[in-house]
Amino acid sequence: LAETPSDNPLYEDLQHIQGHTKRMAVLIEQLLDFANQQPLPNHPVNLNQVVIDAKRRIKEAIQPGIVLAVDLSPDLPAVNGNLNALEEILMNLCENANNAMPGGGTLTLKTYQEKPANAAPPAPAAPPSPTDNYVVLAITDTGYGMDAETQAQIFEPFFTTQESVSASGLGLAIAAGLARQQSGFFQVESRPRQGSTFKLYLPALAAADGRAVKNLPTGSETLLLIKDETAITAILQRILENAGYTVIPAADEADGLAQWQRRPQHIKLIMGNTVVLRIREQIQAAGEQPPPRLLVINDKADVPDISQSDVAFLPPVFSPQTLTQTIRRLLDAPGDVSRLYN
Numbered sequence: 326l327a328e329t330p331s332d333n334p335l336y337e338d339l340q341h342i343q344g345h346t347k348r349m350a351v352l353i354e355q356l357l358d359f360a361n362q363q364p365l366p367n368h369p370v371n372l373n374q375v376v377i378d379a380k381r382r383i384k385e386a387i388q389p390g391i392v393l394a395v396d397l398s399p400d401l402p403a404v405n406g407n408l409n410a411l412e413e414i415l416m417n418l419c420e421n422a423n424n425a426m427p428g429g430g431t432l433t434l435k436t437y438q439e440k441p442a443n444a445a446p447p448a449p450a451a452p453p454s455p456t457d458n459y460v461v462l463a464i465t466d467t468g469y470g471m472d473a474e475t476q477a478q479i480f481e482p483f484f485t486t487q488e489s490v491s492a493s494g495l496g497l498a499i500a501a502g503l504a505r506q507q508s509g510f511f512q513v514e515s516r517p518r519q520g521s522t523f524k525l526y527l528p529a530l531a532a533a534d535g536r537a538v539k540n541l542p543t544g545s546e547t548l549l550l551i552k553d554e555t556a557i558t559a560i561l562q563r564i565l566e567n568a569g570y571t572v573i574p575a576a577d578e579a580d581g582l583a584q585w586q587r588r589p590q591h592i593k594l595i596m597g598n599t600v601v602l603r604i605r606e607q608i609q610a611a612g613e614q615p616p617p618r619l620l621v622i623n624d625k626a627d628v629p630d631i632s633q634s635d636v637a638f639l640p641p642v643f644s645p646q647t648l649t650q651t652i653r654r655l656l657d658a659p660g661d662v663s664r665l666y667n
Contacts, residue, residue, distance in 0.1 A: 367507060368650060369530055370406040372436050372462050373397045378644040379412050383419050390429025398437045402529035404460050408647045409640060410503040417496040418464040418523050425468025425521065433465040458529040465522040471515040542653035543569040550574050551581040551597030564645045582607060593656060596620035618655050
């Protein structure tokens with residue numbers, strides 16, 4: 326397309342082909358995610374923090390005519406969940422709410438606690454884990470709403486009420502699968518022309534189990550951060566230094582290798598995009614022992630299939646909690662921590 330002049334008769338056809346190709350790529354990625362639902366590495370998570378971290382992304386994703394309202398319950402117990410999975414669930418539900426309000430409306434995100442007597446998973450969902458309390462994340466829109474027949478099918482793969490060719494019908498099916506992997510389930514309340522509410526129920530952790538979410542995991546090790554974007558480097562460096570780490574920034578592969586060679590005994594972890602894999606190979610070739618642990622920040626689809634130990638991966642978008650928890654587990658793990666996705 327880039328090599329075809331815009332006045333060429335084929336240019337418009339090529340644009341359509343490119344658009345369809347991109348939509349198919351998204352569909353294939355969703356299919357792979359749906360088919361390859363690996364067990365999630367869960368840990369104590371506060372749903373309020375999930376909403377706060379995603380708030381900016383949600384505002385950017387919804388239409389200008391939609392008002393975002395947030396009502397977060399104070400002193401919310403932690404849940405045994407996965408930050409990235411919970412953010413994906415939240416974004417999927419907010420995207421559905423956005424599509425249900427083409428003329429504008431209100432999107433409300435609310436968290437609260439609920440007793441098991443008032444919460445039961447709809448059939449045929451598996452019974453929830455025994456718990457004294459649930460933490461609930463409710464996403465409410467003022468859009469079209471749904472009748473009972475539609476509600477009975479919305480979590481089925483490929484079911485969609487949207488007419489757009491880009492609608493895959495997998496968003497809610499993936500959300501339901503991710504919820505199950507965190508011992509959670511959904512309840513839906515909706516009526517035609519009266520909006521919809523999707524409630525995600527997750528078992529609350531006991532107070533002692535949830536204390537870890539109040540502060541970022543800390544450390545005192547020295548980390549090498551390789552990133553060519555100074556603004557992102559500054560943000561990551563500030564987060565990690567606030568957590569107690571010493572951070573050595575490097576602009577590129579050559580700078581990163583030079584920084585390592587100056588202090589190989591002090592640097593315990595190297596983080597950045599896939600360039601860190603090449604640096605590790607050079608370090609190993611030089612016979613340095615033990616090799617540093619790696620945290621690769623990149624899109625899963627672009628990550629090579631490697632089976633090395635002491636290597637963890639994060640997607641491009643993550644919270645400070647996810648970053649520091651991943652680094653702490655990576656540094657503390659005695660053996661193979663390959664391909665840790667948070």
